[in-house]
Every structure is written in C-alpha cells, then in structure tokens.
Amino acid sequence: GSGAEPPGPFRVRPIATRRGPDPKQDRAARTRLLVLTAAAELFTARGFRHTSVQEVADRVGMTKGAVYFHYPTKEALAVAVVEQHYARWPLLLAAVTAEGHGPLETAERLLAGATLAFRDDIVVQAGTRLQVERPQIDAELPTPYVDWTELLAGLLSRAEALGELRAGVRPGAAARSLVAAFFGTQHISDVLRERADVVERWAETAELLFGAIRA
Numbered sequence: 001g002s003g004a005e006p007p008g009p010f011r012v013r014p015i016a017t018r019r020g021p022d023p024k025q026d027r028a029a030r031t032r033l034l035v036l037t038a039a040a041e042l043f044t045a046r047g048f049r050h051t052s053v054q055e056v057a058d059r060v061g062m063t064k065g066a067v068y069f070h071y072p073t074k075e076a077l078a079v080a081v082v083e084q085h086y087a088r089w090p091l092l093l094a095a096v097t098a099e100g101h102g103p104l105e106t107a108e109r110l111l112a113g114a115t116l117a118f119r120d121d122i123v124v125q126a127g128t129r130l131q132v133e134r135p136q137i138d139a140e141l142p143t144p145y146v147d148w149t150e151l152l153a154g155l156l157s158r159a160e161a162l163g164e165l166r167a168g169v170r171p172g173a174a175a176r177s178l179v180a181a182f183f184g185t186q187h188i189s190d191v192l193r194e195r196a197d198v199v200e201r202w203a204e205t206a207e208l209l210f211g212a213i214r215a
C-alpha cells in the first residue's frame with residue numbers, strides 16, 4: 001500500500017473507555033503488570049525454560065495460585081510478555097509520526113527510538129529473547145519481524161514516491177535489510193555488552209544503511 005496508513009499491528013488502539021473508576025479492575029490490572037514485569041526480568045535473565053512460575057510468584061511476593069489466577073500457565077505469561085513487547089511499537093510510531101518528518105527520516109527515527117527500548121525496556125528485552133526461544137514455547141506467539149518489515153517497506157515506498165530513495169533501491173529489499181541489520185545489531189550488543197552500547201552500535205549501522213539508500 002501507499003504506506004500512509006500504518007499496518008494493523010502498528011495502529012494505536014483507543015484505550016477502552018470505562019464508565020467510571022473500577023477499583024477492583026484497577027487492582028487486577030496493577031497486579032498483572034507487576035507479575036508481567038517480574039516474569040520479563042526472569043525470562044530476560046534465564047530464558048523461558050529455566051524460569052518457573054514459582055520464581056515469578058516469589059519475586060512479587062505472591063503465591064503460585066495467585067499468579068495462576070491471572071496467567072493460567074507459564075506459556076500464557078510468555079504470550080503476554082511478547083504481546084506487551086509488540087504493544088510498545090504503535091506508541092513509538094505515533095510519537096515519531098507526530099513530529100511530521102518525511103517517510104525516510106521517520107523510518108530512521110523509529111529504529112533509533114526502538115534501540116532505546118531495547119536498551120532500557122525489560123519487556124522488550126524479554127519479548128525478544130522469547131521470540132528466539134519460540135521452538136521451546138508451546139503457545140501461539142506472533143510471527144516476529146514481519147510487522148516491522150511491512151511498516152518500513154511502506155515508509156520506504158512513500159520515500160520512493162517522493163524521490164527520497166536512491167534510484168534502484170527496492171523498498172521491500174531495503175526494509176528486509178534494515179530489519180535484519182537491526183535484529184543482528186541488537187543481538188550482538190546483547191551478547192557482548194548486555195545491550196549497553198546498542199544505541200551507538202545501531203547509530204553506526206544506520207548511518208551506513210540510510211546513507212546507502214537515501215537519494
């Protein structure tokens with residue numbers, strides 16, 4: 001498509017408006033967030049297999065049964081963490097889009113913004129590790145990489161239409177290369193420096209790649 005409208009998963013969904021404050025619901029939501037964050041910390045540090053629901057419960061000072069009330073299985077916890085990971089991106093897209101840059105600059109700023117999440121956001125770090133561990137997780141997890149690829153391809157198609165893309169650069173191929181380079185860069189940073197330098201590493205790669213595709 002023209003790329004004007006972001007692909008589905010990147011569209012910000014309106015927060016369900018409630019009739020009024022509902023203390024019980026709020027408490028449940030806060031508990032779920034606490035459990036999710038503790039699970040993300042353990043999944044990031046030890047991975048899915050070597051994390052138990054008991055350890056998650058201990059980390060938040062709850063019983064295993066109380067955790068199971070919110071997340072019936074460890075797989076359900078993993079699915080929730082990955083879903084929260086992906087829920088970050090529509091918010092980033094809305095923030096960057098609001099700045100009113102052209103499509104190529106928007107793509108560059110999106111990926112730069114994503115590196116901050118990979119450096120600082122435990123849920124994004126956990127979601128990324130869980131996506132790598134998909135074969136060990138008996139649950140329906142979203143297909144990784146495809147939404148970012150589709151979003152970037154749409155932006156690069158718009159850049160091409162505006163003459164911002166170097167002649168001969170194919171938006172789809174460039175989008176796939178950007179996603180591959182981003183994933184590889186954040187992975188190498190994670191392995192070598194626990195992502196301490198992911199922002200700088202990506203800036204170096206982005207300078208090369210965006211310099212190669214810009215008209």
Ligand SMILES: CCC[C@@H]1OCC(CO)=C1C(=O)O
Nearest residue numbers: 128131144145148179182183
């Ligand atoms: C932006 C590059 C792709 C991104 O990097 C890690 C990861 C986790 O699976 C991603 C995804 O699924 O889109």
